[in-house]
Amino acid sequence: MIRRGLTILLILLLSGACARRAVADEPIVLRDAAQHELRLPQRPERIITLLPSLTETVCALGQCGRLVATDRYSNWPDSVNRLPKVGGLEDAQIELIVSLKPDVVILAHATRVTQRLRELDVPTFDVETRTYAEIYRSVAAIGRLLEVPDRAATLNRDIERTIDAIAAKARQSLRSRTPLVYFEVDNGPYGAGPESFIGEMLSRLGAHNILTPELGPFPKLNPEYVVRHNPDVIFISPKEAPNLGNRPGWDQIRAVREARICSFSPEVRDTIVRPGPRVAEGFKAVADCLARVAP
Amino acid sequence: MPDGLAHGVLDTPAIEARELTVGYGAHRVLDRVSIKIPVGSWTSVVGPNGCGKSTLLRALAGLLTPVSGRISLQGRPLASWPRRDRARHLGWLPQWAAPSELTAFECAALGRFAHTGWLGSRQAQDDAAIQRAMAATGSLAWAARRLSTLSGGERQRVQLARVLAVEAATLLLDEPTTHLDPPHQEDVARTLREQAHSCGVTIVSAIHELSLALTADRLIVMGPGGLIGQGTVQEALNGDWLSQAFGTRIKIISHDGTSLWQPRLRGASDD
Amino acid sequence: MSTAGALAPTGEAAQTGDGASRFALWLLACGAITLVLTFASLIVGTSSIRNSIDWLLSPEAQSNTVLWHIRLPRAIGSWLAGALLGVGGAIAQGLFRNPLAEPYLLGSASGAALGVTVSLIAADTSLTALAWTGELGVTGAAFLGAGAGIALTVTLSRGVLQTASLLLAGIVVAYLLSAITSLLLLSSPDTWRAMQAFMLGSTAFLSWRSALILGVALLVCAVPTILLARGLDALTLGEETAESLGISLPALRLALLTILSLATATAVGQVGLVGFVGLVAPHLVRESILVNQRQLLVGAALCGGVLLQAADLVSRWAIRPAELPVGIVTACLGGSYLVFLLWRRARSA
Numbered sequence: 001m002i003r004r005g006l007t008i009l010l011i012l013l014l015s016g017a018c019a020r021r022a023v024a025d026e027p028i029v030l031r032d033a034a035q036h037e038l039r040l041p042q043r044p045e046r047i048i049t050l051l052p053s054l055t056e057t058v059c060a061l062g063q064c065g066r067l068v069a070t071d072r073y074s075n076w077p078d079s080v081n082r083l084p085k086v087g088g089l090e091d092a093q094i095e096l097i098v099s100l101k102p103d104v105v106i107l108a109h110a111t112r113v114t115q116r117l118r119e120l121d122v123p124t125f126d127v128e129t130r131t132y133a134e135i136y137r138s139v140a141a142i143g144r145l146l147e148v149p150d151r152a153a154t155l156n157r158d159i160e161r162t163i164d165a166i167a168a169k170a171r172q173s174l175r176s177r178t179p180l181v182y183f184e185v186d187n188g189p190y191g192a193g194p195e196s197f198i199g200e201m202l203s204r205l206g207a208h209n210i211l212t213p214e215l216g217p218f219p220k221l222n223p224e225y226v227v228r229h230n231p232d233v234i235f236i237s238p239k240e241a242p243n244l245g246n247r248p249g250w251d252q253i254r255a256v257r258e259a260r261i262c263s264f265s266p267e268v269r270d271t272i273v274r275p276g277p278r279v280a281e282g283f284k285a286v287a288d289c290l291a292r293v294a295p
Numbered sequence: 296m297p298d299g300l301a302h303g304v305l306d307t308p309a310i311e312a313r314e315l316t317v318g319y320g321a322h323r324v325l326d327r328v329s330i331k332i333p334v335g336s337w338t339s340v341v342g343p344n345g346c347g348k349s350t351l352l353r354a355l356a357g358l359l360t361p362v363s364g365r366i367s368l369q370g371r372p373l374a375s376w377p378r379r380d381r382a383r384h385l386g387w388l389p390q391w392a393a394p395s396e397l398t399a400f401e402c403a404a405l406g407r408f409a410h411t412g413w414l415g416s417r418q419a420q421d422d423a424a425i426q427r428a429m430a431a432t433g434s435l436a437w438a439a440r441r442l443s444t445l446s447g448g449e450r451q452r453v454q455l456a457r458v459l460a461v462e463a464a465t466l467l468l469d470e471p472t473t474h475l476d477p478p479h480q481e482d483v484a485r486t487l488r489e490q491a492h493s494c495g496v497t498i499v500s501a502i503h504e505l506s507l508a509l510t511a512d513r514l515i516v517m518g519p520g521g522l523i524g525q526g527t528v529q530e531a532l533n534g535d536w537l538s539q540a541f542g543t544r545i546k547i548i549s550h551d552g553t554s555l556w557q558p559r560l561r562g563a564s565d566d
Numbered sequence: 567m568s569t570a571g572a573l574a575p576t577g578e579a580a581q582t583g584d585g586a587s588r589f590a591l592w593l594l595a596c597g598a599i600t601l602v603l604t605f606a607s608l609i610v611g612t613s614s615i616r617n618s619i620d621w622l623l624s625p626e627a628q629s630n631t632v633l634w635h636i637r638l639p640r641a642i643g644s645w646l647a648g649a650l651l652g653v654g655g656a657i658a659q660g661l662f663r664n665p666l667a668e669p670y671l672l673g674s675a676s677g678a679a680l681g682v683t684v685s686l687i688a689a690d691t692s693l694t695a696l697a698w699t700g701e702l703g704v705t706g707a708a709f710l711g712a713g714a715g716i717a718l719t720v721t722l723s724r725g726v727l728q729t730a731s732l733l734l735a736g737i738v739v740a741y742l743l744s745a746i747t748s749l750l751l752l753s754s755p756d757t758w759r760a761m762q763a764f765m766l767g768s769t770a771f772l773s774w775r776s777a778l779i780l781g782v783a784l785l786v787c788a789v790p791t792i793l794l795a796r797g798l799d800a801l802t803l804g805e806e807t808a809e810s811l812g813i814s815l816p817a818l819r820l821a822l823l824t825i826l827s828l829a830t831a832t833a834v835g836q837v838g839l840v841g842f843v844g845l846v847a848p849h850l851v852r853e854s855i856l857v858n859q860r861q862l863l864v865g866a867a868l869c870g871g872v873l874l875q876a877a878d879l880v881s882r883w884a885i886r887p888a889e890l891p892v893g894i895v896t897a898c899l900g901g902s903y904l905v906f907l908l909w910r911r912a913r914s915a
Contacts, residue, residue: 090763093889094770095636110760111689112704116771120635190755218755358806382812393663395802401858405800409812413793454803461811 030145033138034109034126043147044103044123050089050113053129053276054106055080057139060155060277063146068100076270076278089113098122106142129275132200136160139277155277162280163204170287171206179294181207182231182255184240185273188220197275205287207233207294223247231255232295235286238263254295262289307370309334309465309497310355310385315364317347317354324350327364328522330515332465337491337498338525339508342517342540348501349390351517352467355499356387368465382409386463390470390501392442392454399445399453400438403429406460428459431486433479447474455483459490466490468500472507484510505537505545505556516540528554589861592854596868600645603875607641608633610883635774643772643836644878644892645871646780648843650833652870653787655844656851656863657826660798661819662729668845669830672732672823673715673739678834680747681711682764686757687750704764705776705835712831715739720823729805729819767840767893769878776836783832787825788867794821795860802859840893842900843870843877849907873899 028040048069049055055074058067064079071092072085084100087093092113097105104123107113117124125145127138136156143152181202183192192198194209196217202209210229211219227249234255236244241263245251255261264272264285272282308331317325324347332338340348353359355366357373366373368385376384386406395402406428407421417425429435432452442450451474458466468487472480484507490496491512499515502508514531516523518540524531531537532554537545546557654669661667685707702710723735751758797818800808809815833840850873851857851865877895884890 087888088759090760091768091770091889091891095632098636099632109689111686112763112771115703116773119773119775216753220752353806356806356810358809378814379812382810385810387807387810389804389806391804392807393802393804396852397799397802397858401799402803405796405803405811408796408800413796457803 028145028147030125030141032124032126032141033128034114036124036126038104038123038125038145040104040123044145046100046102047146048086048097048100048102048105049074050086050092050105050107050110051127051129052076052270053274054108054127054138054142056274056276056278057142058106058146061139061143061146061148061151063148066146068102069097094120104145106145131197131275132279135275135277135279159277159280163283166280166283166287167204167206170291173291174206174294177294178206178208179232179290180210180229181233181235181290182210182226182229183235184237185218187240189223189226190218191215191221191226193217193219198272201272201279201283201286205283205290207290224249226250227253233260233262233290233293235262235264235289237269238265258295260293260295262286262293264289307334308332308367309336309369310499311367312351312355313365313367315351315354315366316362317350317359317364318362323362325354325361326521330522330525332497332499333513334464334497335491335495336513337487337500337511338513338515339511340499340501340515340517341503341505341508341537342523343519344503346517346519346540348517349469351515352387352469352499352501356385356467357381358387379409379412383461384464386458386461386466388454388458388466388468388471390473392450395442398439398441399434399449399456400425400429402442402453403434403438403456403460406457409461424462425456425460428456429453431459432456433482448476448479451475452479452483455486459486463496465497466499468498470501470503472502472504480504480507487511505547506554509547509554509556588855589857589865592865593868596865596872599872600868600875603872603879604638604641604645607875607879607882608637610879610886639774639777640769640772640878641875643777643780644769645875646777646784647769647772647833647837647840648847648874648877649784649867649871650780650787650829651840651844651874652847652866652868653784653791653863654826654829654833655846655870656848656859656866657791657798657822657829658844659848660801660859660862661822661826662733663802665849666845668841669826669833670839670841670844672736672826673719673743674712674827674830674834675715675839676740676743676747677715677718678708678712678831678839679761679765680743680750681707681709681714683747683750683757683761684711686760687754704760705779707835708764708838709831709835712834713827715743716823716827716831718743763891764838765893766891767838767896769837769874769881769892770889772836780832780836783828784867787829788863790821791825791863792860794818795858795863798822798859837874838893840874840877840896842896843873846900846903847873849903 027042030038032038045066046068047058047063047066049058049067050071052071052074055067055070056076058064059077059080064077067080067083069084069086070080071088073088074080084096086096089107089110090113094113094116097117098120102122104125105117106125106127108128109126114124114126127141128134129138139156140149140152143149183198183202184190185192185198191211193211193215194203194213199209199211199217210226210231230253232254234244234253241261244256244261250256268282268285271278272286310332311330313329315325315328316323328351340351342348350359354361357366368376368381373381403425404417407417407424411417411421429438432455434449434452434456437445437449442453445453451471455471458468472483475483487498487500488510491498500511508514509528511528513526514528514536515525516531516536523539524534524536532547537547546559547554548557651669658667658669658671659665662671682704685702685704719732719735719739722739723731751761797808797813800811800813805815847870848862848866850869851862857865874892874896877892877899881890881892881895
């Protein structure tokens, strides 16, 4: 056993640890978001996803049955919770992934994990989902990968139609008002700027973000900024909502004075912050709250 | 035992400093000091605290850069000596030894570093030199103990063994006896005399115990204003250099052929 | 060391016996522990594979991949990285004559963190940057960053003439570079996740390539250091004494600093910021046997290797099938050891 191990070690050291790729008929050839070419000998049946939005996309395309494992944060749909978890995106457990013998691992850009998996001959498919446009692209890409392009196109159409309908209705109910909104993403405070995914959502619904594009997608703010811009509606986590009045100067803000606060439960929040196939639900949640509390 | 001085009177002094000026910033510790140390003699540097004894020794060892002046070792400028040759011909013992985890033997063995170099290993002559040096300082008994487990006096004797192991022609010792009890102080003094007179080693030591310092062959007396005089011990006593250095607080008496310092503990009027 | 026995006629020397053979025994013990740990690494893992010789001998291709391409390089790589950190720690402690010195002293940790942050943010910004940083990888960025951090420290302290100024400059550089890193992270919260993974240290991505890089680095660092060990011995007696023995202090410092940078930067590049191994390994060696610097360096390398290998094993086993970041394990182990040392000192005081 030891001799065998040493022989392998010697070969690897001498040849510089090159991976050997299987050369076979390659009916699936795709280019992923990181511009790497993926070649699969046949339709991938064993899939691992490393981001909740990617898991949801796979399931929304009706291919949940092909999933063999997900990351620890994926929690929708319910069936996914029974699958083995392989860690997060940056600290994925390489050994567990390899031992599950996946046909492809779908992930977002993560240098070390991608590199290591490729070294071990595990096919990876890089998908970026940070903007709305990228959602549609990623659904289409995954649809191509899983060989269900028609379902992907349908899904995209549905999402788009639903979003358009909600957006139109929201604008109608707002009439010509443009409420000033502030969406707090995290303690810091970190706000969602107009260029972020959430910011896009808000502007489509006819709201005006107190943050400007120059600040970036998720800037850490001076709380004074929020006070000065006096938003009409504040989106915040349910834990922070009761304490808003205690923040220095915040009791002067219109949204706090008039109790125009929107908070969402963790499940609903998932649909808002995850750029995946359930964005329409998130859209609806935000639109409903806005219609309710906007002045 | 032949008189070391007869050996010592050669044309080329073992070590010489000319117009040596050493200072830290604006403060001058040594100002245009010139000294000559003859070969094969034991010279004591004496003087009150802060007059520059350590600084002089350091400068002679090449550990300080003087502001001006020249130092020669065996007739050649000190700066022109290649590092390793200088290490072989000039040994240095500091006043304060940093705490170390080395064993006594390893410490003494480091004295041979200048001979073996980085890569060489110890030869028979190196081991013999180490043994001689440790025997001379009575430190063989704790050769395998770590320095940090020894007392101050024991450590000092090991350090002395180290500098003796170099078997250099010139030794510069800064306070080699501070932690030793009188019998061992006597041992050290005897060893130094023997090295100088029988082996022709030139020794310059700063010793602040006057009685011990006076057992050397020559004295360099320094005072608050600089160098007061250099010469044999007798010359120093005749010229009353010590009173000049320490003010009138020094009384030297002669007893059994040895010069001793007598402390005056009663009032000045009782003299 | 046998000469010590010959020269010393009394009991104190006799009780320590022959120093060289004690050291050889100690080395053998380390080697044995390493083998045991390597074997354990092969059979303990996140996949619940049964602990049996039959499985080890089975010809399954898949288990071979897990075994030979994941676990074995990980075990060997951890050992090599730990050895590099151990050597770095021994050098740092000898160079600064301070038992609390460790290899990250001179800004290498903060430099590596900054390098990784910059490369992650650049990869996010543009595709060409992505291609470049893809080539370089997190490992390359960390390596370059660590080297740059040390270079900055040496420049700030204006050469290697003063040990005290090196230490001070190292502290300044560490604060400065961490501040810059934090600023960059604020502007790009997405990279925060990846940075966390790096900061906590991780042996999870070690491949045969990593092991090769680490092995070469260890050879390149260990051999000259062992040759320079005598100079470190002399340095323990004081800088003036070392100079009087014929050692050029600036040259010695420069050589040691270069080796320290290479060792630390390579280790940090491959496993991230793993703390305590560099600090604790030399201490463990000194506590167990009497050593000179040459033996200390070899011993610290072996000890560091064993430590990190053991930490890797614990990180994989403790909360299986999940994994602890290895930096947390080393912090716990190292922290406990230091607490133990303090307690022992208080008792003997």
